[in-house]
Amino acid sequence: MALKVVIIGNGITGITTARHIRKLSNAHITVISDETAYFFSRTALMYVYMGHLKFEHTQPYENWFWKKNKINLVQARVDKIDFLHKKILLNDASFLDYDKLIIATGSQPRTVDVPGQHLKGVQGLYHKQDVELMEKNTAGIRKAVIIGGGLIGIEMAEMLHSRNIAVDFLIREQHYWASVLPIPEATMISKHIAEYHINLHPQTELKEIIGDKNGAVKSIITSDNTEIECQFVGITIGVQPNVNFLKNSEIAIDKGILVNEYLETNITDVYAAGDCAQFTHPRYKHPAIEQLWYTGKMQGEALAQTICGHKTMYNRGVWFNSAKFLAIEYQTYGAMFNTPAKGDTTFYWEHPKGKIAMRANFNASNFTLTGFNFMGIRFRQAVAENWIIAQKNIWEVMENLNVGFFDPEFFTNHNQPILTKFLQQYPKPIA
Numbered sequence: 001m002a003l004k005v006v007i008i009g010n011g012i013t014g015i016t017t018a019r020h021i022r023k024l025s026n027a028h029i030t031v032i033s034d035e036t037a038y039f040f041s042r043t044a045l046m047y048v049y050m051g052h053l054k055f056e057h058t059q060p061y062e063n064w065f066w067k068k069n070k071i072n073l074v075q076a077r078v079d080k081i082d083f084l085h086k087k088i089l090l091n092d093a094s095f096l097d098y099d100k101l102i103i104a105t106g107s108q109p110r111t112v113d114v115p116g117q118h119l120k121g122v123q124g125l126y127h128k129q130d131v132e133l134m135e136k137n138t139a140g141i142r143k144a145v146i147i148g149g150g151l152i153g154i155e156m157a158e159m160l161h162s163r164n165i166a167v168d169f170l171i172r173e174q175h176y177w178a179s180v181l182p183i184p185e186a187t188m189i190s191k192h193i194a195e196y197h198i199n200l201h202p203q204t205e206l207k208e209i210i211g212d213k214n215g216a217v218k219s220i221i222t223s224d225n226t227e228i229e230c231q232f233v234g235i236t237i238g239v240q241p242n243v244n245f246l247k248n249s250e251i252a253i254d255k256g257i258l259v260n261e262y263l264e265t266n267i268t269d270v271y272a273a274g275d276c277a278q279f280t281h282p283r284y285k286h287p288a289i290e291q292l293w294y295t296g297k298m299q300g301e302a303l304a305q306t307i308c309g310h311k312t313m314y315n316r317g318v319w320f321n322s323a324k325f326l327a328i329e330y331q332t333y334g335a336m337f338n339t340p341a342k343g344d345t346t347f348y349w350e351h352p353k354g355k356i357a358m359r360a361n362f363n364a365s366n367f368t369l370t371g372f373n374f375m376g377i378r379f380r381q382a383v384a385e386n387w388i389i390a391q392k393n394i395w396e397v398m399e400n401l402n403v404g405f406f407d408p409e410f411f412t413n414h415n416q417p418i419l420t421k422f423l424q425q426y427p428k429p430i431a
Contacts, residue, residue, distance in 0.1 A: 003027040005307060006088060006096055008078055009104035012293055013274030015039045016300030017102055017307070018071050024308040029070070030096060032088070034077040035127055038063060043293060045131045046155045050162040055128075083250050083267050100269050100307055103246075103257060104300070107239035107275040107291060112147065116209025121217035122233045125156050134159070134234075141165060141231035145220050147206045148237035149176050151323050156234045157198050158326055168199045168228050170206060176325075182338050182346075185375060188354050189325045196326055209233055239291060241276040254278055256289050261313045263303050271306075273299040285319075285335040292321060318385040319371075328355055333384040334371025336361060344370055347394075347425060349418045351376075358418060362394040369397050377414065379404045395429075398422045 005021060007014045010033035018029050044058040066073050077091040081101070088096045109124025111117065121137045124130060138144065144160050146153050149171030160167050173179060175186035176193060193200050205223040212218040219229045241256035252258040252266040256278030263271045274296040275289070282288040290296075295316055305312035323330045336359070340346045345364040350357040356376035362369050368391035372384050383404035387397055402415045 003307075004097060004099040005029050005102065006098035006100075007031045007102045007104060008088075009033060009106055009274070009276075010036065010039050010073070011042065011104060011106045011274060011296065012039075013106070013296035013300045014102065014104035016297045017104065017273065017304050019069070020301050020304030021307055022069050022071060024304060024310075027307070028072075030072040030074055030098075032074045032076055032078060032090070032096070034075060034091075035129065037073060037075045038066070040128070042126075045128060046159050049131050049134060049159045078245060081246070081249065081251075083270060086269070098269075101271070102303065102307070103265075103270070103272040103276060104274045104296075105242040105245075105276045108242040108244075109152075109235065110238045110240050112206060112235055112237065114206055114208055116211055116217070116220075119209055119211040119217050119233075120215055121231055122209060122235065124235045125152055126239060138163065138165060138232050143168070143228075143230045144232040144234065145170065145228055145230040146234040146236055148235065149173060150236060150238055151177075152239070153234070153236035154193070154323075154325055156236055157193070157196075160232075160234075161196055161198060165232075166197075166199075168201060168230065169193065170201045170204045170222065172203065172205060174202050176200065178338060180338060182348070182359065182373075184348055184350060185357060185359070185373060186338075188350065188357060188375065189328065192326060192328055192355060206233075239275070241278065241289065243276055262306055262311060263299060263314055264306075271303055273303050285341065286316070290316065294320065318388050320381060320385070328376050329374075329378065331374045331377075331379055331381075331384075332372065333379075333381070334361070334369075334388045336371040336373055341370070347398075347422055349414075349421050351414065351417075356414065358414075360394065360397065360422075362397075366391075367394045368392065369394055377405065378407050380406055394426070 005027045007018055010031050014031055018031055021027055021029055038059055040058040047053045048055050078088055079091050080089040086098050109126045123133055143166045145168045146156055147170050157167050157169055176190045178186040190200055207223050208221040209217060210219045217231055217233055219227050221227055243253055243257055256276050257265055257272035258280045259265055259272050259277045260280060263273045265272055275291045278289045298316055299314050302312045302314040319335055321332050335341055340361050343364060344361045346361045348359045358377055359373040361371045369387050398419050
């Protein structure tokens, strides 16, 4: 009899796990999701709102793909899991049995606790339903306020800007995303945001949301008692693991579902992966919860091997992330923080006109590369990762940066000015 595998969540982690289990076995696979019937690219949702895509364009696979590959899709909400009897209760009162259960329920937006938080026009941004709600909440409005300066915040700002909605952007830090980016990069992005006429309010928090007589947003009050008129408030103060339905159950939870390096929970035959999973013993300089698209994909690939009898430890390798700050593309490789890690030193180059920059961190004792930041420069991931893993000498790295650049043909190559400035700051030792 075929192994019964049930996966809760049809995001990148759940679907990657399902696809790889199918490649490796004839298991009976069921994927449950109450968000959408079919898998879609979450990072593309903003472009649906902006009119660049239709929702069906965000679906990587045709609808017939799932039946052909014998992956059963169930659109429902999980109300309860009976771990002892291996049964899942759905919101329509039906049950599903499993032999192996994978929980890949992703994240949910964090909320604020201020007066007016439940007014019409106040919302977060993560799920497809959030974008649909944003369509309704921003129809015909003139002004919006965004609370929180992370990646979702800048996406929402761009979405609103595309519809000519004036945006006030409240952030706790002195500069945009300064909790992650070093000050020069954070300053550069803050200036870039201002060029889009998005009004950035540094070191400012939300105190209260004011409603009108119809229960809709009409303004907010900031921490310095300034009132800002608006008809929409976007709460983008981060996300948290979507695990509320498991509270008070037998499964071990902290912020997320606790797992080991094999993505195993404290319950036999139950696994967790993706944004909802929290490593009990994270590797040095690695976060306990990895809320990235590519890490979710890698976890799904490793977990499929384990489910199919080839126990495989999850190993993310070199940290990588990418994003877009309006028109500026961003890539980071290695353990890059807003200040260099202990024992590291740093080199930073920025184009005189701004908007293009790179940073390389390296060990101050043996001069080996530890990480990169690139702004407005496209750099090959394989090259960066190979150099960091191989602990390449920083002078060899800087002399060969051109190997990694892959900007379009007519873009300016910045290799020479970067190398010139680096050698001025760090002259190459005489052999």
